[in-house]
Amino acid sequence: MSYPCIEVNLPLLKKNTETIVRKCAERGISVIAVSKVFCGDPIIAEAVLSGGVTMIADSRMKNIVKLQELNCPKTLLRIPALSEVAEVIEYADYSQNSELEVLQQLSKEAIRQNKIHKVILMVDLGDLREGFWEDDVLAAAIEVHQMAGLRLAGIGTNLTCYGAVIPDETNLGKLVALKKKIEANLDMTLEIVSGGNSSSYYLVENGKIPAGINQLRIGEAIIRGVESAFGDRIEETSDEVFILKAEIIELKEKPSIPIGTIGFDAFGNVPEFQDKGTIRRAIIAIGKQDVKVDGMIPLDSGIEILGASSDHTIIDISKSSKNYQIGDTFAFKLDYVATLMAMTSEYVEKRYLGDSV
Numbered sequence: 001m002s003y004p005c006i007e008v009n010l011p012l013l014k015k016n017t018e019t020i021v022r023k024c025a026e027r028g029i030s031v032i033a034v035s036k037v038f039c040g041d042p043i044i045a046e047a048v049l050s051g052g053v054t055m056i057a058d059s060r061m062k063n064i065v066k067l068q069e070l071n072c073p074k075t076l077l078r079i080p081a082l083s084e085v086a087e088v089i090e091y092a093d094y095s096q097n098s099e100l101e102v103l104q105q106l107s108k109e110a111i112r113q114n115k116i117h118k119v120i121l122m123v124d125l126g127d128l129r130e131g132f133w134e135d136d137v138l139a140a141a142i143e144v145h146q147m148a149g150l151r152l153a154g155i156g157t158n159l160t161c162y163g164a165v166i167p168d169e170t171n172l173g174k175l176v177a178l179k180k181k182i183e184a185n186l187d188m189t190l191e192i193v194s195g196g197n198s199s200s201y202y203l204v205e206n207g208k209i210p211a212g213i214n215q216l217r218i219g220e221a222i223i224r225g226v227e228s229a230f231g232d233r234i235e236e237t238s239d240e241v242f243i244l245k246a247e248i249i250e251l252k253e254k255p256s257i258p259i260g261t262i263g264f265d266a267f268g269n270v271p272e273f274q275d276k277g278t279i280r281r282a283i284i285a286i287g288k289q290d291v292k293v294d295g296m297i298p299l300d301s302g303i304e305i306l307g308a309s310s311d312h313t314i315i316d317i318s319k320s321s322k323n324y325q326i327g328d329t330f331a332f333k334l335d336y337v338a339t340l341m342a343m344t345s346e347y348v349e350k351r352y353l354g355d356s357v
């Protein structure tokens with residue numbers, strides 16, 4: 001066994017997925033699972049698929065390529081770069097788009113590869129990340145509808161990312177209205193109205209998601225059991241799917257205030273210290289190169305993270321009832337960014353618990 005490691009509990013992940021898929025299905029919404037937080041790991045993606053999602057989505061082509069053996073359609077979430085058009089057509093079934101210049105290249109490439117690529121047009125409803133401005137969507141839809149090799153599969157939006165705008169009946173209502181306008185104009189039906197990410201999930205639970213939204217793209221709610229508009233825990237899900245473990249490499253009693261003139265710490269900040277007298281502290285072998293340290297939540301509520309440098313994290317264990325020894329490990333739950341970083345770090349071993357199927 002080597003540490004630090006992140007343990008991924010596949011049965012819990014499957015159960016989280018089942019809960020969210022079921023609640024969304026009650027509102028006529030299908031869930032695409034977003035795999036970027038686990039870097040498109042195919043084993044983890046299998047667990048999510050066994051929980052009932054029918055499609056996987058990721059922001060990065062590298063992750064979509066990793067998932068190619070999985071028997072499900074894939075959506076590229078990040079609007080494609082011109083430089084990746086050939087890969088998008090080869091590996092992604094759907095892509096989300098907001099640039100006609102890129103769409104023209106996708107069309108050419110789809111013709112070249114003899115494929116029909118499905119397009120979701122993104123609409124910016126105020127969060128100010130990607131998307132066509134509302135007034136420009138219809139014209140874009142008309143153009144895409146005429147592009148050979150592409151099928152206009154639907155429209156979508158993304159909120160609560162840059163501008164932190166909360167999805168509600170008003171902004172998502174506009175998306176549904178736009179869908180109807182496009183359908184009337186082009187005399188066709190759009191397969192997908194994609195109403196956002198885990199921040200839209202609360203509208204499923206409170207029954208206020210506008211009728212007509214038929215897809216959500218869900219990452220965080222599945223992997224952490226938390227909706228992301230208000231940070232509320234979701235019933236019948238676990239927030240312990242991903243657990244980070246790191247090993248104790250020093251255990252000593254030391255003062256809580258450094259001795260000497262205080263300059264800059266390892267990250268160029270002037271630190272501040274609270275005098276708690278002499279404390280019993282542990283150093284664990286993990287640091288800011290591996291994880292967002294302030295996104296780690298200790299499972300032992302008696303311990304407290306004091307600080308970290310690139311590869312050491314210092315922990316006050318004075319209040320813990322456990323008799324920790326060198327070589328023991330601490331376990332942590334993780335927030336979204338900490339999960340993302342730990343999964344991305346090549347220094348953190350990935351371990352799978354249980355079997356999802």
Ligand SMILES: *Cc1c(COP(=O)(O)O)cnc(C)c1O
Nearest residue numbers: 034077158197198217218219220
């Ligand atoms: C990351 C991402 C998602 C999933 O977000 P979560 O908050 O993890 O559910 C959905 N859509 C887009 C476009 C994304 O980039």
